[in-house]
Amino acid sequence: MTSHLVIRPSHPTFAIVGHPNKGKSSIVATLAEDESVAISPDPGTTRIARSFRMRIDDQVLYELFDTPGFQRPRAILDWLRQHERGADARTQxxxxxxxxxxxxxxxxxxxxxxxxxxxxxxxxxxxDGAHPYGAEYEAEMEVLRWTGQPRMALINMIGPGDYVEEWRRALNQYFSIVRIFDAQRADFSKRLELLRAFRELGEGDDRFSAALDHAVNVLEADRKERRRRAASEITDLLIDVLSWHEVAPAPEHADQAQLVKTLSERLMSRVRIREQTARRSVQEWYHHGALEIREQAVDVLSEDVFSDRSFVVFGLSTKQLAMTGAATGAVAGGVIDVAAGGASLLLGAGLGALLGSMGAVFGANRLAKVQVFGAPMGGMQLQVGPITNPNFPWVILGRALLHHRLVAERNHARREALVVDAISGAHLSDSLAPEARKRMARAFKRIREDGGLSAIDREQLCADVEASIIVA
Amino acid sequence: MPDSADRNPPLFVDAVEIPACLEADRGTSYAERLHRDRTIAASLSTRNPLGRVRAWHARISRDPESISKPSLGQRLERSRRVIGLLMLIVGALAGVGVASAVFHYDGTWPVNVVTVLAVLVLLQAALVVLSLVLMLPRVPGIRALQDLMGGLNPGAFIAAIYRRIARLDEPRAELLVWPAARGPAVARFARWQMLVWSQIGAVAFNIAALATAAALIAFTDLAFGWSTTLRVNSDDALRITNVLATPWAWFWPDAVPSAALIDSSRFFRLTSASPPAISAETLTGWWPFLLASITAYGLAPRCVLLVLALIRLRAATAHLLLDDPQVKALLDRMSSAEIALGAGDAEPPTQSPGTTARTTPSGVSSQAAAIVWSSAIATDTVNAWSLRNLQKEVTQAVEAGGGRDLQHDAAAVRSIAGGEPSAVLLFVRAWEAPLLDLQDFLEMLRAAVGPACSIVVVPIGAAGIPADEAQRTTWARWVGRIADPALYMESGA
Structure with missing residues (x-):
């Protein structure tokens, strides 16, 4: 015979149970950020109880069990009632x-x-609070009551219906805590809220609450860390695509127009691959590695980075370009003023601003710089790049910010393709503070000129990108 | 296990290979990389980032399965050494050639001390100043001069030629050619590498020049004098030589030309004859001064610059490694906590959804008994719903499942079987998943009504609306999986 001992796990443990197809696996997928959890309309998809532990290094903070749904609750209840020896022995x-x-x-x-x-x-x-309550649930709720363990009911919403109140009335008969949790739409804050609510199942155990509080703090810190990593990746993406160029020997009788085209295509191909690599990294940090295979369905993001539409949606407007170019030019002109000890009556800054804005506006239609120069051992070489189009870095940044936002907000229970709201993604760079935008424009200019950024400048650009992630 | 990179390849090789390894490693999932790198980091005692990264690489390189090892680093390292050797040879040959030229003496006119000083001291001092300009940070103002000098630097020139001849076409080979280097870290490394090579050449030049001069002095009878068109008298010359001799005058007084020597060794070619008034022994009195000058103003500064350039090159190499974004990410992973949320085991393969249900054959009776499972529809509306949606008249309707117990189900089955129906409609809630509980009931029903009776599962939506397509699909698969040839599904949709 099994003993009557009350078992206390070393860490908070929760079993997610219920009728088949009511979103148990969706809740686990959301809380565990695990897109590999099988979610299917066919009952019986989950056949064994699977453990999902939240660990920080080797320390387990809590553990979730995704379980198969009840299949014969009335038969079990029948068996239990036949063997009942009193309320005190029900767990046994x-x-x-x-x-x-x-x-x-x-x-x-x-x-x-x-x-x-x-x-x-x-x-x-x-x-499922989107569908009516049924008496068939009472058998399984009764079986759970027999276990004697602390219980919380979660009303998940699968569909547009609203039967929450009738569910509440029924659930209150069996559960002391009833909460609504939309597994498909719950964002990060809702997840944390639910985790905090789990403390109520600890029945006053301080270690239980402390472990869950610690888990919440770790998740919040991890969220910030992911954002920082994403900012770093986007910064390096910008540095790479703005500094790259393609060079090839250009013999005297070669078709230079064809060579320029070939090199331009090679350069653009590298940019596309680099953008994909950055996206993969961001998706991995948010545990959305498999999202890529459905990316064809992503409207704006699957649009080619060099397409006119990308430039219209993500780039800066002509006015913004002019203003940003003016700011960058003014800084360059300011150097002249400083060198002249103010004798230029700030004409340097004014002229720089004018030239900068004109360059930004008129350069908007040209993609990359093309140069022909002598090779060290004789002969000529043709170089395409770096990409000088003033709007290009803003397009890259805008696309990366939108991609990050979609991935960061994406719920792991969702299995359908991303739905992109093109309008909300448009001109994400608009949300930047003017000062930050100017600083970034200067950094872009420096990358093109020097082929990269110093460690300090890179950190500054990274901080600006991170700030824009927060704003976006 | 030693953490240090004692037996590791040179720092430069690591600076090339580690970023390449990390780039190739991007195919590995982040979780795997994080776990691996955290595990390696935990076994390292050094806190120094450079040491940690190199120790990580040494550890990872031992596992040939984990990461491919590019050999570009070794190739470039070999190239660096070859270019350094070439600079040494070119510098030495130039030193021999220049010294042979300026110390040339054919027994007619003495070696002109002014020429020796101009070539081996003044010109070298000017080149040292230009090297110092190249060593300065790249700030606006001197940047254009630095670019110009970088293009003319023999180190850069020989490196460019070597890159072409050795067919080092990889983009990373830009590390060896400063004018081609892109990016602050790469450009800084390439600049100091170029300066190290040029200082190697310069040191070799001065050593060779000194050795050649010493050999000529030792094995031939050189005579020295001084001659210039400029208005310089002996007193001026004495002042200049005294100033030049300041560094060694206190410990080598014999290498400081005397007033008598200066006065007596001036010559003018206009006289059409070599200086006759002094002895040949006196004419050789200049050589200690000249050798000391070349050493103090040629060799010594170049040695100092070489040491400085080597120190800065090592720092630049370390930055080349540590400023790489992939390396930064590695250090980040090595110091990050490993947070895991997902399952420890893989999801077991799911069952195949199976075939879909058969539809009711046309020969089935237009009358049927009905069982309402789990209150899927109000019993008093069953007949109307059935007539409207299934064109079947319900002769008898009972309830089962839901909150009722199993004994009630058995009674319902007995009641239905008693009427010996040719067809039974089983109304179920379309939005609920079909359970084994229902399957048990179906088996009990089949046993009671016999194999000839058609049983039609009718999933029905909330408030009597027909089931939607997703619900129909789920139920059709479930019905299809049950091995009952007279079990069908109808939805009325």
Missing amino acids: VVREFVAQHANEDRYRNEVELLKPILAGAGVLYVV
Whole structure:
């Protein structure tokens, strides 16, 4: 006979249980940021209880169990009632049921879902608040009550209907805590809110609450860390694509126009691949590695980086370009004024601003610089790049910011393709503070001139990109 | 296990290969990289970033499966050495040639001390100043001069030629040619590398020039004098030589020309004869001064510049490695906590959805008994719904499932079977997943009504609306999976 000992796991543990197809796996996928969790409309997709541990290095902060749905709750309840020996022995009767049917295929689902509960896991019972309540749920709720473990009901919303109130009335009969959690649409803050709510299942255990508080703090810090990493990746993407050029020998009788075209295509291909690499990295940090395969469905983001539409959607407007170019030119002109000790009556800055804005506006239609120069050992070489179009870095930045936002906000329970709101993604660079935009424009200029940035300048650009991620 | 890079390849090789390794490593998932790098970091005792990165590479390189090892670093390292050797040879040959020219003596006119000083001291001092300008940070104002001098620098020139001859076409080979180098870290490395090569050449030049001069002095009878068109008298010359001799005058007084020597060794070619008034021994009195001058103003500054350039080159190489974004990311991973949220094991393969349900054959009776499962529809509306959507009249309707117990289900089955129907409609909630509980009920029903009776599962939406397509698909698959040849599905849609 199994002992009556109350089992206390070393860390908070929760079993997510319920009827099949009510979003148990979606809730796990969302909380565990695991896009590999199988989510399917066909019942029986989850066949064994799977453990999802939140670990920081080797320390487990909490553990979730995704369990198969109840299949024969009335038969179990029937068995339990037949073996009842009083309210104080109900948990023990459930243990006996599991022990007796552990090797039977008939009750495999029930045994799988009851095991973690009997091992001390808190119960998170999931129902669908978008569809009507039914009395058939009462058997499984009663079985869960027999386990004697702390229980919370989560009303998930699968569809447009709203039967939350009738569910609440029923659930309140069996659960002390009832919360609504839309697994498909829950953002990061909602996830944290739910984790904090799990503390209520600790029944006053301080270690339980402390572990969950620690988990919340770790997740918040990790979120910031991901944002910092993404900013760093976007910064390096900008540095790479703005500094690259392509060179090839240009014999005297070669078709230079064709050579320019070939080199331009090679350069653009490198840019496209680099952008994809940056996106993959960002998706990996947010645990959305598999999102790429559905990217064909992504409207604006799958648009070619060099397309007119990308430039219209993500680039700066002519006026903004002129203003940013003027600011950059004014700084260059200011150097002349300083050198002249003010004797130029700030004409340097004024002239620089004028030339900068004109260059920015009129250069907007040209993609890259083309140069022909002598090779060290004789002969001529043709160089295409770096890409000098003033709008180009803003297009790259805008696309990267939109991609980051979509990935960061994306819920891991969702399996359909990303839906991109092109308008909300347009001109993300607009949201930058003017000072930051000018600083970034200067950094872009320096990258093109020097082929990169010093460590200090890179840090500054990275900080500006991170600020724009927060704003975007 | 030593953390230091004692047995590691040269720093430069690591600076080329580690970023390349990390770039190739991007194919590995971030979680795997984080775990691996955290594990390696935990075993390292050094806190120095350079040491950590190099130790990481030494550890990872031992596992040939983990990362491919590019050999570009070794090729470029070999190229650096070859270029350094070429600079040494070119410098030495130039030193021999120049010294042979300026110390040339055919027994007619003495070696002109002014020429020796101009070529081996003044010109060298000017070149040292230009080297110092190249060593300054790249600030507006002197940038154009630095670019010009970088293009003319023999180190850059020989490196460009070598790159062409050795067919070092890889973009990374820009590290060896300063004018081609792009990016602050790369350009800084290339600049100091160029300066190291040029200082190697210059040191070799001065050593060769000194050796040639010493050999000529030792093995031939050189005579020295001084001659210039400028209005310089002996007193001026004495002042100049005294100033030049300041560095060594205190420990080598014999290398400071005396007034008598200066006065007596001036010559004018207009006289059409070599200086006759002094002895040949006196005429050789200049050589200690000249050798000391070449050493103090040629060799010594170049040695100092070479040491400085080597120190700065090492720092630039370290920056080349540590400023690389991939290396920064590696250090980041090595110091980040490993946060895992997902499952520790892989998702087991899911069952195949199976085939879809059969539709009711046309021969099935237009009358049927009905079972409402889990209150899918109000019993008093079953007949009307069935007539409207399925064109079947319901002769008897019972309820089962839901909140009722199993004994009630058994009674419902007995009631239906008692009427010996040719067809039974089983109304179910379309939005609910079909459970084994229902399957048990179906098996019980089949046993009671016999194999000839058609059982039609009818999924029905909330408030009696027909099931939507997704719901129909789910139920059709479930019905299709049950091995019952007389089990069908209809939805009325």
